[in-house]
Amino acid sequence: MTIAQQERTTAAPHGFEVSVTSGLERYSVRHGDLELTSVFQPIFSLSHMRAVGYEGLLRAHDALDRPVSPLDVFGQAARIGDVLQVDRLAQALHLENFKVLGAEKEWLFLNVHPGALTDPYHAAALLANLRRLDLSPRRIVLEVLEQRAEDLERLADAVRKFRELGFLIALDDFGAGHSNVERIWQLNPDIVKLDRIMLSHAAHRADMATILPGLVALLHEAGKLVLIEGVETEHEAQMALGCNADFVQGFFFGRPNPGAADSAQAVICISEVTERYRDQTEARERRNASRLAPYIRAFERAAERLAAGELLDEVCWNFLALDHAARCFLLDEKGRQAGRNVVLRADRASHETRFLPLADAQGANWLRRPYFRAAINAPDRVHVTRPYLSINEALPCVTLSVVTHVGEQTCVLCGDIDWVEE
Structure with missing residues (x-):
């Protein structure tokens, strides 16, 4: 010693x-x-x-x-x-x-x-x-x-x-x-x-x-x-x-x-895993953008037709015909829902019976929802939320939203898409 x-x-x-x-x-x-x-x-x-x-x-x-x-x-x-x-x-x-x-x-x-x-x-x-x-x-x-x-x-x-x-x-x-x-x-x-x-x-x-x-x-x-x-x-x-x-x-x-x-090794390890994380995140975002593209195109067309005076039930068909489209609904400028959810597929209507107390959303107030606030704050484009849990049937979804006009009223058209990470 x-x-x-x-x-x-x-x-x-x-x-x-x-x-x-x-x-x-x-x-x-x-x-x-x-x-x-x-x-x-x-x-x-x-x-x-x-x-x-x-x-x-x-x-x-x-x-x-x-x-x-x-x-x-x-x-x-x-x-x-x-x-x-x-x-x-x-x-x-x-x-x-x-x-x-x-x-x-x-x-x-x-x-x-x-x-x-x-x-x-x-x-x-x-x-x-x-x-x-x-x-x-x-x-x-x-x-x-x-x-x-x-x-x-x-x-x-x-x-x-x-x-x-x-x-x-x-x-x-x-x-x-x-x-x-x-x-x-x-x-x-x-x-x-x-x-x-x-x-x-x-x-x-x-x-x-x-x-x-x-x-x-x-x-x-x-x-x-x-x-x-x-x-x-x-x-x-x-x-x-x-x-x-x-x-x-x-x-x-x-x-x-x-x-x-080993401080040098720590920098290398964390830098490499961060770089790969960034690459994977960007690749996932590109996949999601490609996945959403047909829904956004159909949704934009629905908003145009709605502003031209067509009925909500008619303008949403092309959007709702897509595989994972769930529903469309219309909100007034204060976030209150005007009319019922528009659902096209019979299998979805059957599935939603488990959540029957929530099925009638007419008059519901969605003021707190990010899709409503985003649309009101930036009315010139379609907004897409992050995945969240839909109250309609407790499943993950994303919501598209855009400001449109029905007659002289300012409204927000919304469309839900079932969302499972791929």
């Missing part, structure tokens, strides 16, 4: 040792018959294209140098009532190794058992370690583990006090276990980490793939940054980009490692 290593070991908590593996120094400590140490998984900002933080992860080996799962370490600690002590030990270990890591600006994400947050001794020990290592609380993100808390009010009060000291708060594993939206209001985290199970479902189910961007948008509206964890494939990385996540974590971008992330 060098003199510098001896000095660092002397300054570290009792029992900590410095070892060198592959040229990297790191601390370890014995707990029972286990040797514990740290690795760090980088957390990347997709916009900055670099690591902005590291999550400290526990690694354990038994007396025969066989790896032991961290779940087993904490499981055994829980069985003997030692979980808070192991939690504090792991945090102290991660702090020592994070200091050795040499990160100058990045956050350290620390997993924290809810019981440890409400323990005054834990708070005092954590602050003492930070002072000794000259680390600001603003460099630390406390990850509140997603599990049942016996006293949520007490936990929320503890979280508030840590935040007042400068710590950031992350809610871990959202979307699994005991997580729900109410927990976000109770704990008011700065960052919400979406559990890998949500990303996995979205990668294999079209309905979940549609929900994920909406969930991220909801969390953003609530003032929370969003981190998607468990990104392991390029497809999942593309989904994280597509749903506008702020941060990503996972094997695709960087594996847990004793050392810091």
Whole structure:
């Protein structure tokens, strides 16, 4: 051991040792018959294209140098009532190794058992370690583990006090276990980490793939940054980009490692996946434009004929004859529907009987709908909405809309198209 290593070991908590593996120094400590140490998984900002933080992860080996799962370490600690002590030990270990890591600006994400947050001794020990290592609380993100808390009010009060000291708060594993939206209001985290199970479902189910961007948008509206964890494939990385996540974590971008992330490799990886995402998005937009073209042409012709004095039921036939056209309807200048929906196909009329209470839309007010507002604000062209859920039969659709005139009245002609992503 060098003199510098001896000095660092002397300054570290009792029992900590410095070892060198592959040229990297790191601390370890014995707990029972286990040797514990740290690795760090980088957390990347997709916009900055670099690591902005590291999550400290526990690694354990038994007396025969066989790896032991961290779940087993904490499981055994829980069985003997030692979980808070192991939690504090792991945090102290991660702090020592994070200091050795040499990160100058990045956050350290620390997993924290809810019981440890409400323990005054834990708070005092954590602050003492930070002072000794000259680390600001603003460099630390406390990850509140997603599990049942016996006293949520007490936990929320503890979280508030840590935040007042400068710590950031992350809610871990959202979307699994005991997580729900109410927990976000109770704990008011700065960052919400979406559990890998949500990303996995979205990668294999079209309905979940549609929900994920909406969930991220909801969390953003609530003032929370969003981190998607468990990104392991390029497809999942593309989904994280597509749903506008702020941060990503996972094997695709960087594996847990004793050392810091390779910044040059991170730029290359994120740049390449972003470039492919852009190419795929542009290709999808071209396909959608081609797909919509015949509907728009038929819809424009219907608006012209309506303005020329023909009846709504007659002008919509060519539009409604197209494969996925659903209905046409007419709104007045205040968004109220004049007349019933015009539906051409008998099979659609039969299908809509499941939603019979919604079938008669005469007099309904669609003032709030984006298709009405877009048409009124820019009356010189046909507008196409983003896909959304139609209230008529709870199916995805897009709506075309354009301002036209019936006699002397300003109206908005609308046409719905069933929309399934191809």
